[in-house]
Amino acid sequence: MWRFIWIRLLQAIPVIFVVITATFFLIRKAPGGPFDAEKPVIPSVKRALEAKYNLDQSMWEQYVSYIAGLFRGDMGPSFKYPGWQVEDLIASGLPITAELGFYALLVALAVGVIAGVIAALKPNTAQDYIPMSLAMIGICMPTFMLGPLLVLLFGIHLEWLPISGWGDLPGDKILPSITLGAAYAAYVARLSRGGMLEIMSQDYIRTARAKGLPERVVVIKHAMRGGLIPVVTFLGPAFAGLLAGSFVVETIFQIPGLGRFYVQAAFNRDYTMILGTTIFLSVLIVMFNLLSDMLAMWMNPRLRQQVSGKR
Amino acid sequence: MALLEVNNLTTRFYTRDGVITAVDDVSFSVDRGEILGIVGESGSGKSVCCYSLLGLVPQPPGKIECGSAMFEGNDLLACGELALRDIRGDDIAMIFQDPMTSLNPFLTVGEQLIEPLIYHRQYSRSEARTRVKELLDEVGIRKAADRFDSYPHEFSGGMRQRVMIAMALINEPKLLIADEPTTALDVTIQAQILGLIAELQKKRDIGVIFISHDLGVVASIADRVLVMKEGQVVETGTTERLFTTPKEEYTRRLIDSIPSGSKPNIMIQTEGSHSSEIIKVHDLHTWFKDRNSVEGEYVKAVNGVSFDIQHGEILGLVGESGSGKSTIGRSLLKLVPVTSGEVIYQGQNLVELLRVQMKPLRRHLQMIFQDPYASLNPRMTVYDALAEPMLYHEVANRKDIGLKVLQLMDDVGLARRYIRKYPHEFSGGQRQRIAIGRSIACKPEFIVADEPVSALDVTIQSQILDLLIELVKDRNLTMLFISHDLSVVRYLCDRTLVMQLGELVEEGDTETIFTSAQMPYTRDLLGAIPQIPGRV
Known part of the structure; x- marks a missing residue:
């Protein structure tokens, strides 16, 4: 098991390195710069600013010193938030985004697994078609449309829930979590339906029925363990995707999370901020993929044995 | 009175391609202490027949049209799913064909074994554990206590089938249905498992329905034999009588098809190449x-x-x-x-x-593989499959390839009109003919x-x-x-x-x-x- 984890972590190093390098040069090559504004800055001031942020050095020098900084845990100063280090800004936004992502994931799992399993028990009937059609709508409907719709219905029309903020009013975390989780709930529903359908046709489900077990035990104990493995392997990419995709929801609901840094940085050519958030997200994606693979492995005794190498 | 008496059982499948009558007006009975063998070729309805009794036929598309199955005063076909669930795994237990796929790979063997005790007999987990270990010992699994927490993949095929047998017998059923229990096993393991089933049956004096396509296996274990073909009962009788003096033509053909004796004409040596x-x-x-x-x-x-x-x-x-x-x-x-x-x-x-x-x-140097279902490309017609090697190795050219393919089809006994058909349109035997044709092309x-x-x-x-x-x-x-x-x-x-x-x-x-x-x-x-x- 440890060997497996080590190999995966070592494999991640070149991946992340390529991400850093590609982002660094792409963003520098993109037209415009952090100090270009509609009203041109006085050349002497601009030169002074560029010197302050090492932008007057050659591209390679900047690259080398940036990488060297990363090894010291220094992601450089933000260009648009003077006086702030990028790592501090990420650290300030992360807890909120992570909490939002976590709730959204819970929504996705609860709704998705239940809908998927119910659909799989009676394939090609209304019990299958209704949840799966809803899932299809969930996948197709963009977050920036679903969010305002929910706000209109539950916030303004019914006046049940607050329409913005995070942790200021009771219940203000509900709508953002649902909005963010909806699309993923739909994916989870489709994955669990597929997985469950496959497992329910296995010979050992027939064995379980032949033992006279109640249908509830057949489904929950015998089928779900194998049937939900596709969902588990999807969890890693899903959580990373939730964090990366949270900016729309954060914008709609005025949530001070990580997402707005990411988007604003791209508009403002805030080089260090773009790099910082990209690196952070790619590390997260790698880590969560590894975590969900480990979880899936733990759930499957055959894989577990192969990896631990015991006979 | 017979332990199980089945009368006029008919099961149909309503599929998109039409209605298939899998079991057609089948009647038979099993007595306590008797092993009834059901033989038939694949698709003869022998498994569906037994699954129908226990409500294990998926409905839809399956539907039990009519019939009765009296077991201890209850009609299995009329008593409803809840009552049937109480009987399954308790009074009537089953063993399935493939022990590799019939055990849940995600649960330990012990966990699967104790379930019938817990759900039918309300045993506590620790009581069930003790009982399971006794039974594992009885079916010949050594160090049963150590094996309790193992997963199915840690057992060999024969051992898994022993686990399946233990699982079926754990509640001391009165009737055991064994569906091709030795088909997936090696011949020596098969002999062990057959011996075990016969021994356990005698000791407990229970009724057994033994389903198999292998007449040799059925002959060696069953007291009475039922021959099925296309959903119908062809013939039934004691094993001795049926194999020595079959009444029906189909039964005789089945028995005659079993390869026996030595090669008709030993060493078809061709002149000249003698023993080189x-x-x-x-x-x-x-x-x-x-x-x-x-x-x-x-x-x-x-x-x-x-x-x-x-x-x-x-x-x-x-x-x-x-x-x-x-x-x-x-x-x-x-x-x-x-x-x-x-x-x-x-x-x-x-x-x-x-x-x-x-x-x-x-x-x-050519090869014929075991499974004609898997070794033919489903997207290639007979023509494609047979022409490809001849064109590749240049034993035929574009002009005469059509004729060569037809000749090849004659040689392996495939009707010429099938030339444009795909493998899934053929039966297993015909597919193997295609595979043989490909290898001799x-x-x-x-x-x-x-x-x-x-x-x-x-x-x-x-x-x-x-x-x-x-x-x-x-x-x-x-x-x-x-x-x-x-x-x-x-x-x-x-x-x-x-x-x-x-x-x-x-x-x-x-x-x-x-x-x-x-x-x-x-x-x-x-x-x-x-x-x-x-x-x-």
Whole structure:
């Protein structure tokens, strides 16, 4: 098991390195710069600013010193938030985004697994078609449309829930979590339906029925363990995707999370901020993929044995 | 009164392609202390018949149209799912065909074994554990206490079937339904499992329904036999009577199809090529990296094997699964990387040849695989499958290819009108004919046939075997015939090699081996073949 984890972590190093390098040069090559504004800055001031942020050095020098900084845990100063280090800004936004992502994931799992399993028990009937059609709508409907719709219905029309903020009013975390989780709930529903359908046709489900077990035990104990493995392997990419995709929801609901840094940085050519958030997200994606693979492995005794190498 | 009395059972499947009557007005009964064998070819409805009794037929598309099944005063077909659930796994238990897929790979064996006790008898977990260990001991699983927390994949096929049997017997059922319980097992393991079922049945005095396509197996275990065909009962009678004096034509055909006795005309030697080797194998090793091993150990699938294959003979290669017999076949044709050794063909050592050097030889060295369902490309018509090798090896050109394909179809007994059909439109036997046609398309000298009839029903099997004999004779072929089925080998092969754990343990004329085997392993294999009454 440890060997497996080590190999995966070592494999991640070149991946992340390529991400850093590609982002660094792409963003520098993109037209415009952090100090270009509609009203041109006085050349002497601009030169002074560029010197302050090492932008007057050659591209390679900047690259080398940036990488060297990363090894010291220094992601450089933000260009648009003077006086702030990028790592501090990420650290300030992360807890909120992570909490939002976590709730959204819970929504996705609860709704998705239940809908998927119910659909799989009676394939090609209304019990299958209704949840799966809803899932299809969930996948197709963009977050920036679903969010305002929910706000209109539950916030303004019914006046049940607050329409913005995070942790200021009771219940203000509900709508953002649902909005963010909806699309993923739909994916989870489709994955669990597929997985469950496959497992329910296995010979050992027939064995379980032949033992006279109640249908509830057949489904929950015998089928779900194998049937939900596709969902588990999807969890890693899903959580990373939730964090990366949270900016729309954060914008709609005025949530001070990580997402707005990411988007604003791209508009403002805030080089260090773009790099910082990209690196952070790619590390997260790698880590969560590894975590969900480990979880899936733990759930499957055959894989577990192969990896631990015991006979 | 009979333990189970089934009357006029009819089960239909309503599919998109129409209504299929899987079980058609079937009546039979089983007594306490009796083993009833149900035999029939695939698709004869023998399994569906028993699944219908226990409500294990998926509905829809299945539907039990009519009939009754009286078991201890209850009609199983009318009592409803809840009552049926109480009977399943308690009074009536089942064992299934494939112990590899019939146990849940995600749960420990112990966990699966205690379930019937917990749900039917309200045992506590610790009571159930004790009971399970006793029973595991009884079905012959040693160190039962240690094995309780193992997962199914840590057991061999035979051991898993023992676990299945223990699971079925745990609540002391009155009726046991065994659906092809030994089909997936080696012949020696099969003999052990059959012995175990018979012993447990006698000890507990229960009724058993034993479903199988293998008449030999049924003959060796059943008291009475029911023959099914296309959903209907053809004939029923005591085992002795049915096998010695079958009343119905179909039953007689089934029994006659079982390969028996020796090869019709031993050694069809062709003049001139008398006893010259076509292939010499010397000290062949084929090792695979063991994927489960951290230290990079090897699985020694073939470990130092030497033998010759004579011109024009059919050489049998037998052994249990895992003995390396298929690997030998593949190694000869370089379909797997060989570790070391020599395979001399036409004066060249095939092991050392490069891919390009192999190409001109490939048309002389062909292969027929076990599963005609998996080894034919589903997107290629008969024409495509047969024309491809001839065009590739340039034994036919674009102009005369059509005619050549038709001639080939005649040779393997496929009607010419099927030329544009796809593999899924054919039955198993016809598919194997296509596969055979493909292998002889380029007029090869040597063919490796790897279990070519194992996936086929017994009547089809005998047709394919006769086709092979005819082709070998007419086309002056040499064949290595790999099989786990010893009666087939005896019927077909001139000489036989016996393999065990990657090594040859015995070699000789087929008849000599069958009548006076030297090695204990060979004698075990032979002793395990189920015997049919009235045959030697």
